[in-house]
Amino acid sequence: MGLLRIENLVKRFGPVAAVDRVNLEIREGEFFTLLGPSGCGKTTTLRMVGGLEKPDEGEIHMAERCLVSPGRGIFVKPERRDMGMVFQSYALWPHMTVFENVAYPLKLRRVKRSEMRDKTRAALELVGLGGFEERPSTALSGGQQQRVALARALVFSPGVLLLDEPLSNLDARLREEMRRELKALQRRVKVTVLFVTHDQMEALSMSDRVGIMNRGRLEQVGVPEDVYYQPATSFARDFLGKVFALAGRIVDATGEECRVELKDHAGPPVSVRARHSGESPWAAGKEVMVAIRPEQISLAKTAGDGRGNVLAVTLQASQFLGDRYEYTVAVGGESRVLTAPAAQRLKPGQQIYLQLDPEAITLWPTAQ
Ligand SMILES: Nc1ncnc2c1ncn2[C@@H]1O[C@H](COP(=O)(O)OP(=O)(O)OP(=O)(O)O)[C@@H](O)[C@H]1O
Numbered sequence: 001m002g003l004l005r006i007e008n009l010v011k012r013f014g015p016v017a018a019v020d021r022v023n024l025e026i027r028e029g030e031f032f033t034l035l036g037p038s039g040c041g042k043t044t045t046l047r048m049v050g051g052l053e054k055p056d057e058g059e060i061h062m063a064e065r066c067l068v069s070p071g072r073g074i075f076v077k078p079e080r081r082d083m084g085m086v087f088q089s090y091a092l093w094p095h096m097t098v099f100e101n102v103a104y105p106l107k108l109r110r111v112k113r114s115e116m117r118d119k120t121r122a123a124l125e126l127v128g129l130g131g132f133e134e135r136p137s138t139a140l141s142g143g144q145q146q147r148v149a150l151a152r153a154l155v156f157s158p159g160v161l162l163l164d165e166p167l168s169n170l171d172a173r174l175r176e177e178m179r180r181e182l183k184a185l186q187r188r189v190k191v192t193v194l195f196v197t198h199d200q201m202e203a204l205s206m207s208d209r210v211g212i213m214n215r216g217r218l219e220q221v222g223v224p225e226d227v228y229y230q231p232a233t234s235f236a237r238d239f240l241g242k243v244f245a246l247a248g249r250i251v252d253a254t255g256e257e258c259r260v261e262l263k264d265h266a267g268p269p270v271s272v273r274a275r276h277s278g279e280s281p282w283a284a285g286k287e288v289m290v291a292i293r294p295e296q297i298s299l300a301k302t303a304g305d306g307r308g309n310v311l312a313v314t315l316q317a318s319q320f321l322g323d324r325y326e327y328t329v330a331v332g333g334e335s336r337v338l339t340a341p342a343a344q345r346l347k348p349g350q351q352i353y354l355q356l357d358p359e360a361i362t363l364w365p366t367a368q
């Protein structure tokens with residue numbers, strides 16, 4: 001059973017459901033990320049978990065304890081929830097020193113003075129800010145403020161850490177460094193993390209599991225590789241990265257295998273391992289879209305042995321991006337962009353061959 005259980009959570013602001021029947025279980029020690037675009041309800045969900053916002057419907061449980069249930073009239077106050085929180089803005093108190101900021105949650109919990117000093121120092125050591133105790137919190141860089149906010153959230157050794165886009169105020173370099181540090185810190189203190197971000201790289205690189213949120217709803221939950229390569233919805237597919245998509249029509253569908261005739265391409269049909277064919281209405285004659293992540297396409301100068309899903313296309317342009325090339329190719333009458341390793345040297349105007357792995361292709365209804 002999960003450490004944190006969110007059941008049918010609803011929060012309305014006027015007529016709009018900012019959070020619309022969210023169900024989620026987060027395991028002990030897990031790094032779980034809610035990922036979605038601006039306004040999809042991430043912060044609202046996090047604030048309800050932390051007790052800063054009250055849900056209209058649903059329940060939240062931590063271990064055996066119910067934290068909130070409007071139906072049963074239960075509401076546990078934030079400081080009694082055993083959760084540390086870091087906000088996007090850090091929310092440090094400007095009139096306090098670093099020590100006072102970090103010690104504050106302990107003061108709130110009426111911890112003895114000597115214990116307070118030891119724990120605050122230990123938390124600052126943990127985030128690499130030992131010796132910064134007497135600094136005014138206004139005299140810190142963005143990265144240091146972020147660490148102070150983290151130390152303050154961890155100082156009372158909470159069971160769960162709630163992080164709302166804590167890295168988004170940092171420059172790109174520091175952000176990457178903090179990603180690694182935060183992960184290492186989480187492993188060291190073994191805290192369960194609920195992280196919120198709109199940055200897919202951040203979500204994919206740090207999380208044990210990711211929940212894709214869109215318009216208040218959770219569209220897919222899974223390990224990063226699964227949500228990326230096997231997106232459950234067209235929203236998840238497009239939000240997580242680029243897709244190389246081609247229109248076609250199913251010529252036969254048997255068991256787990258589908259063959260699709262591409263609309264603007266004369267070659268033999270492409271075969272697809274349609275994972276969900278059992279419950280999906282994939283049948284011969286149906287118009288579909290064939291999609292694949294661009295980096296899962298291999299490029300070749302020759303057709304090879306002619307087996308498998310090989311598409312002959314014309315290379316229109318290539319752009320060197322340092323670690324890889326970006327190629328624009330003409331498929332039928334349309335231009336498509338894909339990337340490939342920098343080792344490939346291909347010239348515009350030349351005919352090239354795209355190999356599409358049947359396992360990597362996903363099938364979609366044409367309307368999407
Ligand atoms: N206090 C409030 N009053 C009215 N509407 C609100 C309030 N807080 C949030 N909303 C609305 O609820 C929706 C979800 O907001 P929320 O802050 O949870 O989004 P978010 O996913 O965190 O977005 P962002 O990535 O921009 O931080 C938005 O449409 C927002 O305008």
Ligand SMILES: [Mg+2]
Pocket residue numbers: 042043044
């Ligand atoms: Mg937000």
